[in-house]
Amino acid sequence: MTMTVVPAPAETGHSVAPPGRNRRVRQHWGATPYLFLLPALTLLGVFFVWPAVTAVQLAFYDYRVVSPAEFVGLGNFSHMLGDDRFYTALTNSGLFLIGMLPILVVIPLLLAVLVNLPLRGIKVFRLVYYLPVVTSMVAVAIAWNYVYHQRGILNWLLNTLGLLDQPVQYLLDPGWALPALVLVESWKSLGYYMMIYLAGLQSVPRELYEAAAVDGAGPWRRLSSITVPMLRPYIAVVMVLAALDSMQVFTSVFVMTQGGPQDGTLTLGYYIYDAAFRHFNMGYASAMGLVLWAILVVFSLVSYRLTRGKAAAR
Incomplete structure (x- = not known):
């Protein structure tokens, strides 16, 4: 009867990473797409979202540039x-x-x-x-x-x-x-x-x-x-x-x-x-x-x- 000896992980040259490290790697790669999107999202927020929110806010104010804004409601x-x-x-x-x-x-x-x-x-x-x-x-x-x-x-x-x-x-x-x-x-x-x-x-x-x-x-x-x-x-x-x-x-x-x-x-x-x-x-x-x-x-x-x-x- 022939016995097959399975080498240990250390003998094969490969190491098994701890489970906690795998989770950290997955979390790191999950955030990577958002890092690439960050410049575009920043520009979108500065040149579109913020002006749009400001325009909605100004719709309820009397603002004539040279004088402070005054809330007038509707x-x-x-x-x-x-x-x-x-x-x-x-x-x-x-x-x-x-x-x-x-x-x-x-x-x-x-x-x-x-x-x-x-x-x-x-x-x-x-x-x-x-x-x-x-x-x-x-x-x-x-x-x-x-x-x-x-x-x-x-x-x-x-x-x-x-x-x-x-x-x-x-x-x-x-x-x-x-x-x-x-x-x-x-x-x-x-x-x-x-x-x-x-x-x-x-x-x-x-x-x-x-x-x-x-x-x-x-x-x-x-x-x-x-x-x-x-x-x-x-x-x-x-x-x-x-x-x-x-x-x-x-x-x-x-x-x-x-x-x-x-x-x-x-x-x-x-x-x-x-x-x-x-x-x-x-x-x-x-x-x-x-x-x-x-x-x-x-x-x-x-x-x-x-x-x-x-x-x-x-």
């Missing part, structure tokens, strides 16, 4: 209820929402269907439509200022086609200024939402289109019966993101119209800036910012409900 919000300019800004933001939402939901979908086709040079087409997204809004607004100028290319083109008798000052006309800015904001964002739809189109099985083509379905029939139903979760996301963008319009208003003419393009974003940095009423601006934040939270909750419901259905 005074800023009660003043807001009687402020006609606030209602004008809220209405104009709603008009931006009504004007931009159909454009940013429908046109990017059609563009995504187009750029998803296996055509020659389609990558260049995608690049051209995405360039405005990565271009500074300030540069875009300045360029469109020349387009809308009384002697700009738009008036020249319409006059050449015989559609216009005399030049229109688009940014100085209360009836034209807001639609002009809606067009600028929508044009800049088309490529962004197009890419969202394009990502969704990549997940649609090609067999569905092939089967529909065999059955004699045309392009519009395939779009309405296959593409749109399959992209409903993406459409829901685009709708809410577009709504959030439209409620936060600021840069184009700041560069092109300054809220005019006659407050015709005054938005909540610009009115908050105007109250804070032109009239130095930081408390009132913070209160309006809190209201805008509440509106954005409502849109975000709607987005969550829609996307969760669609995901569960799938």
Whole structure:
């Protein structure tokens, strides 16, 4: 009968660590990810969390920078209820929402269907439509200022086609200024939402289109019966993101119209800036910012409900 001798841990060259040491090692490695995150979390706290908390606090104070803050409770919000300019800004933001939402939901979908086709040079087409997204809004607004100028290319083109008798000052006309800015904001964002739809189109099985083509379905029939139903979760996301963008319009208003003419393009974003940095009423601006934040939270909750419901259905 053969006996097998198992060497002791010391004989094998390996030592067995005490249980307490293993626990300390595990605890040490458990804290390591947080040490790597510490610089980013510090920056987030200094430049986002702390200003946000301060803004919420200032919403309940009368603070005009040059004088000490004075607690007024809900005074800023009660003043807001009687402020006609606030209602004008809220209405104009709603008009931006009504004007931009159909454009940013429908046109990017059609563009995504187009750029998803296996055509020659389609990558260049995608690049051209995405360039405005990565271009500074300030540069875009300045360029469109020349387009809308009384002697700009738009008036020249319409006059050449015989559609216009005399030049229109688009940014100085209360009836034209807001639609002009809606067009600028929508044009800049088309490529962004197009890419969202394009990502969704990549997940649609090609067999569905092939089967529909065999059955004699045309392009519009395939779009309405296959593409749109399959992209409903993406459409829901685009709708809410577009709504959030439209409620936060600021840069184009700041560069092109300054809220005019006659407050015709005054938005909540610009009115908050105007109250804070032109009239130095930081408390009132913070209160309006809190209201805008509440509106954005409502849109975000709607987005969550829609996307969760669609995901569960799938």
